[in-house]
Amino acid sequence: MSRLFPLLLVLLLPLGAVQAQQPAPAEITDAAWGIQFAPPDGWAQHPAAEGYLFTSPTQEAVLAVLPHAARTVEALRAEAARGITDAYGTRLQVTSSIAAFGEQGVAAAFDGWVEGSPARAYGIGLVAPQGRGVTVLVATAPQAFTEQHRALAEDVARSVGFTAPPETASAQGASSEPAGAEEQEWQDFLRGCRLYLSNSYDSGDGSGYIDETTIDLCPGYFTFSDHSLTVFNEMDPVSGNDPYLHSNQKGAGQWHVIRRGGASALQLRFHDGRTKTFALGWEDGKTFLDGQRWLRSCNPNISVGPRCD
DSSP states (O other): OOOOSSSOOOSOOOOOGOOOEEESSSOEEEETTEEOOOOOTTTTEEOOSSEEEEEEESEEEEEEEEEEOOOOOHHHHHHHHHHOOOTTSSSEOSSSSOOOOSSSEEEEEEEEETTTTEEEEEEEEOOOOSSEEEEEEEEEEEEOOOOOHHHHHHHHTTTHHHHOHHHHSOOOOOOOBBHHHHHHHHHHHHEEEEEEEEEEEEEESEEEEEEEEEEEEEEEEEEEEEEEEEESSSSOOOOOSSSTOOOOSSSSEEEEEETTTTEEEEEETTTOEEEEEEEEEETTTTEETTTEEEEEETTTTTTTTTTOO
């Protein structure tokens, strides 16, 4: 779920079919993310579900600036070594040494397939002092990839500056609103329960992946795990120690149901000051976080139940 080099949806389309949306500005500042950077000159910006996406009017290439949750250079290096897989049959593997990029980053080249088409990519990951880090990723067809693509990604990465995002600037988050009866009802509904999300892909030829996210909403604290299994003819666990767990503090942090944007939201506040906030929804007896269905289990006596003290 928190992969360093997430694949862009646009790469699933023929690169030549991507139409320009608007000229990229000289500089982009995203206060909510806590980042500013300079897009490549002459490239066009496209709408993106997360982060920023750009294409060149003169070449079949895509560049993305995406957030990641890695907190250390070692975590970035481990993520890069795992390569890139997605639910559409994409497989990109690292083909170079994973080199240091400055003091708080790594860079690597990738080769493989995107939806059955050969592709080559170059990515740079940077750790943020606080909040989410950034991945700069450029990709194109192997025969079209040049050193200019690598230099372009490096120029964008060098332009990145980090600031403290609002969610780490205060203990409660300035965007929350006074909670009411609906939030208390959600709080009671979720307390002592486990929320579980699983995504998987099986290509049919022995390769694929499984992503699993588990949140135990215990009284006074929560635990959080986000694990991935990448499968290439055999099971290969790629998740190490959970970076969100602190041995000297209970669980991963504290949780609350808050009111945000006129609706209820689940806020996870980690011990290191970061937060994750999910819009809550309920439909046909099912629980939704940010529009995705999560399984809810409140029986600690079964294998998929919560694990609280």
